[in-house]
Amino acid sequence: MNKNGPLALVFHTLFIVFMVAPLAVVVWVAFTPLGYLQVPTTQWSLRWFYAIFENEGFIESFWLSLALGIASASLALACAVPAALALARYSFKARGFLVGLFLSPLVIPSVVLGIAFLRFLTQLNITGTFFGMALCHAVFVMPFVLRLALASITGMDRSAEQAAVSLGATHGTTFRRVTLPMILPGLVGGWVLAFITSFDELTVTIFISSPSTTTLPVRLFNHITQTTTPIVASISAVIIFLSVAAILILDRLYGLDRLLVGSKR
Amino acid sequence: MSFLNLQEISKSFGGFVAVDQFNLEVDKGEFVSLLGPSGCGKTTTLQMIAGFLDPSHGQIMVGGEDLTARPANQRNIGIVFQSYALFPHLTAAQNVAFGLEMRKATQGERQEKIDRALDLVHLSAFRDRYPKQLSGGQQQRVALARAIVIEPTILLLDEPMSNLDAKLREDMQLELRSIQEKLGITTILVTHDQNEAMALSDRIAVMNEGRIVQVGKPHEIYEDPANVFVSSFLGKNNLLAVEVEDISGSKASVRFNGQSLTVPCREGVTNKEAWLSIRPEKVQLTDKGSGLLEGQIKTRVFFGNHWLYQIETASGEFLVYSQNTAVPNTAPRDAVGLNWQADDARLLNMDAS
The missing domain is CATH 1.10.3720.10 (MetI-like)
Incomplete structure (x- = not known):
């Protein structure tokens, strides 16, 4: 493996931070007990996750x-x-x-x-x-x-x-x-x-x-144009969890390299 | 009546003639190589025997039956490909089983034949490995086992050794030959490697530009090539331009360098000017002034079992192999004489035919 130079290392770190940071913030916000999009620091709650299951529209969607x-x-x-x-x-x-x-x-x-x-x-x-x-x-x-x-x-x-x-x-x-x-x-x-x-x-x-x-x-988009309840964050968090789980399973079964880059046997 | 009979088969792609009126008869159990440079039509011929390509003209007969129009999957021909073409998602044993499954063999019969085939190629211990877990040589053995387990009427080998390293290749050649003899299976090998063709075959068909140039036993072809193409393709040779004085029967008297020599001559040499072809191992180094030619040693290379000399002469560069029997008393830039037995030289036409 080639070693990255210091400049490349900085670049890659920043790149990953900018990719991951918004996702991390969304997941973080999903745990707020408050009624608006706010990064929780002292209090945590699963209330917006429960809220998903009470909202039939989102489940249906x-x-x-x-x-x-x-x-x-x-x-x-x-x-x-x-x-x-x-x-x-x-x-x-x-x-x-x-x-x-x-x-x-x-x-x-x-x-x-x-x-x-x-x-x-x-x-x-x-x-x-x-x-x-x-x-x-x-x-x-x-x-x-x-x-x-x-x-x-x-x-x-x-x-x-x-x-x-x-x-x-x-x-x-x-x-x-x-x-x-x-x-x-x-x-x-x-x-x-x-x-x-x-x-x-x-x-x-x-x-x-x-x-x-x-x-x-479409429902999330409609929702966010009218209100800003953290339910959009908790739904996003659930989708992120599901995607990570799906990716891990696929990697186990086939190897991601093979699936998305192709040709490697 | 021969077992495999290729009658006047031709194949053209658009305007390009890949194989031109190819005639070959192969006996049952015989091992025949199609030898030639790339693009000579040897692989096209193999593909036609296998049924992957339809000949534009001609007939393919096996055991008196016309196979020309029969689909490839009903020909019962085993093939070993250059890339081995193993099924990567199946284990060694499953690869071997494939042809038996297609033949609807019973479970018991299948097991027995798989065991026997894997045993024959010494891979019984690797039956549950996938191809990527096997070395190149092992993969090739699986491919061979897969091809012979169906008891094919003909075995086709398409440059099977070209992906193996030199040492392994030699071992595999010996093994392949012994398996082929044990099973008595009629085999056609396609190769561009003259050593491989000579080591394995009962007969060799040398091909060039879609045609057969010469067919014969390896030793015959090597010793008595039909023309300059065959002579240079099978091993090295030295070509000396000579003047033909007289031809009587299979002997010709030729002149070069102010001296006359009576040499063996094939039919068909008619021109005044011809090549005298002498194999490098048939030339001896002698003292200056005592041979048929004079020259100066340019380079001397040690190959373990023999020495190779490049020698500058007035008639061009000569290649000489001499057995490694003792430390030679010659060195580069020495003046030497070159000598050979008149019977070891061959007279060939200057043009290729």
């Missing part, structure tokens, strides 16, 4: 965001795998265009996408439905899934597939028993990124949500 994240990430993955296989292994005329199309949600401003989605859903008459929102989120998270799927398929040794075929496997069996397990870490990584992106997406979702389909970020 949490489940909706969770379901939406799972549905859109899975839908995007189901489309991305065959797309990535075709894009990685065949060269055809529309290849560049298709890659650009799939990745375009990354470069189109969210506001523009939100308005476009709203118009589109109205046209189809599915505004404010879970199905409509899942479709829009699937499009929005597609780049994340596709990028990681492409990377893992490109990095895979294709002779393993030839070996399977020579041993008597059909194309279907080869995909199921060899290709899929070999690219799985990349797919899981893509799915996780997509889920996280969908779970905390705000800008696009504001346009397409309705009172009956308000996701957690």
